[in-house]
Amino acid sequence: MEKEQVGTIRFQIDFSQPLYEQVLDQVRSSIAKGEIGLGEKMPSVRELAQDLKMNPNTVMRAYQELERDGLTEKRRGQGTYVTSSPERVHIFRRDLAAQYINAFVAQMESLGLTEDDVQEYIHQRFIAGKGEHEK
Amino acid sequence: MEKEQVGTIRFQIDFSQPLYEQVLDQVRSSIAKGEIGLGEKMPSVRELAQDLKMNPNTVMRAYQELERDGLTEKRRGQGTYVTSSPERVHIFRRDLAAQYINAFVAQMESLGLTEDDVQEYIHQRFIAGKGEHEK
């Protein structure tokens, strides 16, 4: 679990999942949490690739997906910028949360668990999560 | 989304995900929910492969994983049987649920959502799920 700080974004990459997905998720997270502000300039593809010791193609793929999500936009000759629209971020967060929740509820139902079970489990997990936060 | 009934197990296979994973998940689910009883005989590898129109090796791979999970056992020359041990099923379900929940909570936190948000979302999703039952 190596950590790498690039600008205001902290990356933590491992080799067990697709690298471009990890970059994508962690940039998304930074935007959703406001760690990187609206309208700010993103690191360039090359710069990020170098810092994360990745192939530029891998970073590029994550950036393309971010733009498709409406979270960033390219300005010709100037690089990539986070969107200035709070609505965009809000809509994106809502949609992605809905998607995660649908998948999760389907998993729980496939195990035959009831809503009460799930609520209880999550309650415990959030509490536990706070205790060991950033261990 | 084709549906196929084999014994007491209902399968629903599509081509967007690994076939053996879908078989694995759906058999697990049937066992966890008790749709196929403890100690019951599973369909043979060849039989299931034929019914699901897939290669026997693909089904075998799912069966091997089920056995590694302790959910089934092979009897030489007789076929594959669901474990007779309720504890095994219980342990398996608990562990897998914990795994799913950890991943889910991490996703939610990466979007900056609070526990209350999540509880509320889930509550709505479960209600919705009941409404569209077998749409």
Place this chain on the structure above:
Amino acid sequence: MEKEQVGTIRFQIDFSQPLYEQVLDQVRSSIAKGEIGLGEKMPSVRELAQDLKMNPNTVMRAYQELERDGLTEKRRGQGTYVTSSPERVHIFRRDLAAQYINAFVAQMESLGLTEDDVQEYIHQRFIAGKGEHEK
């Protein structure tokens, strides 16, 4: 782990290994330990198959192997008898022990363990074995 007593031989069969091998090993063991005496009559193939709920072909295969080992002999029209020769049993035991030991030492060496490690491990295992004997 079901146990089944047939004559003076106790069988304990599970489905994770070849059934004929288990029958073979357990009869061998009974002879080696003298639980079934030299010159005694063995249960018939059919009788043993019925008691162990096996296919007679499976038992037959074990019996053929026993005869090839020189541990039993068929008397026409009378059934199968344990050899009357103590030498045969002795030789068999020595040879089989050598075979087991060769395989075992090869396994230990493949893990890079020294003779002292092995002696020590075995010492502990034998002691432990006595404590829980026939739990």
Place this chain on the structure above:
Amino acid sequence: MEKEQVGTIRFQIDFSQPLYEQVLDQVRSSIAKGEIGLGEKMPSVRELAQDLKMNPNTVMRAYQELERDGLTEKRRGQGTYVTSSPERVHIFRRDLAAQYINAFVAQMESLGLTEDDVQEYIHQRFIAGKGEHEK
């Protein structure tokens, strides 16, 4: 008994046992003995398959089992690496040794041999092993 050297690992494959098991055992052994160092790159699936003249799927099966054992890990697009954790190797070796020893002691007891017999046999076998080194 053909021998084949691939990187720092020496393979010796015959057709009387499952090929993937032999690959598995011999890689395990190389790691346990330190013949291939912690953190080193393994030969790629295709490369090893070609050198050992077997199908890539056969090698892959061995590699998957190694990863399940915690002895190796995959890095996306880069290949398979030996774990960097000495503890993992140590735990693995201890567990596998215990398993081998339990099986062996059970075999010896089934022949009615005492601990002293066994210690003596093993002592002789180790000495013999040294004498015929690389016969």
Place this chain on the structure above:
DNA sequence: GTGGTCTAGACCACG
């Protein structure tokens, strides 16, 4: 009949 092993060859995702 059951599952287990192996091969050959195809196509895909990832980097």
Place this chain on the structure above:
DNA sequence: GTGGTCTAGACCACA
């Protein structure tokens, strides 16, 4: 280039 998935078809051990 890496590994992952899938198919088709062969042969084997076991019961």
